[in-house]
Amino acid sequence: MLKHRSGYMPPAYLVIAAHLDISIFDDQTLVTTRLELTKNPDAGTGANEMRLNGRDLELKRLSIDNIEIAKDDWPLDDAGIHLTNLPESCVVESLSVCHPETNTALEGLYLSGGMYCTQCEPEGFRRIGFYPDRPDVMTIFTVRIEADIAYPQLLSNGNLVETGAASEGRHFAVWHDPHPKPSYLFACVVGDLECAEDNFITASGRDVALHIYVEKGNVGLTGHAMDSLKRSMKWDEDRFGLEYDLDLFQIVAVSHFNMGAMENKGLNIFNSKFVLADTNTATDTDLHRVESIVAHEYFHNWTGNRVTCRDWFQLTLKEGLTVYRDQCFSADTHDEGVQRADDVSLLRAAQFPEDRSPTAHPIRPESYREINNFYTATVYEKGAEVIRMMAAFLGRDGFRKGMDLYFKRHDGSAVTCDDFVAALADSNDIDLSGFARWYEQAGTPHLSVKRVAGGKATITLDFEQTLPETAAKTPRNAVPIPVRLGFLDAAGHPVATSLTPDGVSADEHVVLMQTATHRQSFHAASGGGDVALTPSLLRNFSAPVVLADDLSTAERLHLMAHDTDRFNRWDAAQTLAADAIVAAATGGNSLDADAAALSGAYRNILGEADLLDAFKASMFALPGVSVLESRLKPADPVALYHARMRLQAALGDGLADIIATYLKDDARHALQASDGGRALLNALLMLGVAASSAQAEDIAAAQVLDANMTLSQGAVMALNNSTSTARDVGLSAFHDRWLDNPLVMEKWFQMESMSVVGGTVARLKTLMQHPSFDPNNPNKLRAVLGAFMSGNPVHFYAEDGSGFAFIADCLIDIDSRNPQISARMVLPLTRMSAYDDRRKAQMMAALRQIDNAKPSNDLAEIVEKTLA
């Protein structure tokens, strides 16, 4: 059944208070929900009815105002309890049974590695107990948890108010959360865990206890997460004036989790992969990831929890905004330029392809069958880009004023994206109505910027935007596109220009394009003369669009060498590399010349003393196959992959002498000492091995055994696509070393799956029989199958379609246990618009095979959209 955004109806009743009683036994869990209801004054007249959602629950008792309802009269249907003819106010109590011990979907209450935990967002609460499970019903929860004393920890949201013994070797705890919240933010954890403790004093002097709970033996791996948490708390105070609002903040790490982490009020639950990390078991990239996810979940306490979503169509209200906030935090904590390059890489690799696919949707979708399918790169990453454009438009202070007004108006309530934009607009007395279109239209706008022939000291640019048609069939009206830009002279220096002949000169301008076409002239300040000016367009990626400009290769090399905007230096390199790879993939013979030009540019960059190593390293990251595909029609991922490898080898050859210098003992040890240096070293090692340098291979082979995981994994990755025995030796050394660490073994699975040399379908089948593989653990599925699809194009997109058929078989099996995961993992099979007919037909056949197997609602929505 399809739900529509326009179909929103306010709830007829509000919940004044909710009392939960959860009693866990080995073979079942008893749940009582006692709800104090009162008619919603805003719901209009009429209906005295109320839906209590329930899924796969066995109802045992139902009473209204303490009067038992006879079983024969229970108003039960597939979706739960449908109460009618209710009085103005009443107390409804239900007792039901659920089965965490057999729950493999990892929604609701489930067992993970011997502990009980919950996942309620978006609609998991209804698998725990009968409740109006919708985000606009916010209430104050009191929760009693009871379990065997073998589980010392009985955790929930808010404050612990009572503990005690219960009957026969059992005990209980009562928690009270003073902040009203929707059911999706409820959490409970029952287990035998170890706890890392610390504290944080907020700006107004509240002493907050910080607890991170992990499986026994892992407490030594929580330091980085704890430190990240404290820095996030401080940052939100400094940047947005937002303080934490309880005396306790808890994080629990669980091994079985469908997503990254969850912002339950005062009790965040994390995929253990994003908590447990030190420099021996996690790479620098992993550590950044942990930090940004800890920050993201913490930031949700205000953007998501204090102010939440009215309905799930508004998901980007909290997710786009919170991603934007965690990106800002990371940029402030590390390097802004590197951060922007990383964020845009992800957007291009994951969101742009989604926007071209059968599952394309606006950041605020218009309809859905299964809301779980809308936790997407579009809602998250493109949603963050939309916030970023408005924030840039308002400026730092203006955006802060907008955020302040948003909380002033809406604290404690469930609101819409329109409410958010209105707060930004009203607080700045500015019209943002154009930006509203970014919420309702799917598709990545194409922006063309071309120079118009003209005078010497004046450059005129023609801007044109086109909105592609997408599967979502949403309107295609012009959107506001802020284009940040500047000009460089022949020496690479910024040239000030003005928008009118005698206007104010500046090195940089923002042209806000409001219509489909726009023409703008720029007048060079004194001395413009005959110099050739190179435009630097869409600086810092000021809008999430595909840019087509008229720059020559020489001009791009000029930007790569000199632009003051580091994002554009990086992006010039991306475009040059993509041009070279696409030309090589289509049989052009130009790779040598392109590689020589790029090598020269890289050589200069390596020599720049005041450029950060981290930034240099990011310059070497070649665009991935999913990004390159958009440049070629029909796209051939296998040919693109091979061309990309050839460019890597050619760059390794072109830079052989300088790589050799960096790999010498002293220089190498110097690089090993910092995270930026390690990133650069790994990038150079990768090029060296690609070019078959014996020195690079030897160093990589030795570095596999380094105690530092960034160096160790970087070395295995460098060897991973080489046919030399060093690859096998390295991978098995890595395997033997980490066999008893399930999280690090995920890296081994991933590298095995991604190898063009070893990662065949046959190999994947044996990996899935490995004792460290667990078919019920999403991380393991992602490490083997996810990595194969995104990182091993040669075998996944194999000519004979064997990769697709294999994945289809796996997905049918996974779907019977965990529909959220199967529906997410099927997405690569739906990204076929650019391929040739043969490959498309093979992918469609794989999808038909899935469709014939009667998939879950989650998986069916995606598959059927694609087959339609």
Ligand code: PHE
């Ligand atoms: N709300 C979580 C986040 O973005 C993501 C999530 C969604 C986790 C659904 C679990 C289930 O932080």
Ligand code: ZN
């Ligand atoms: Zn989030």
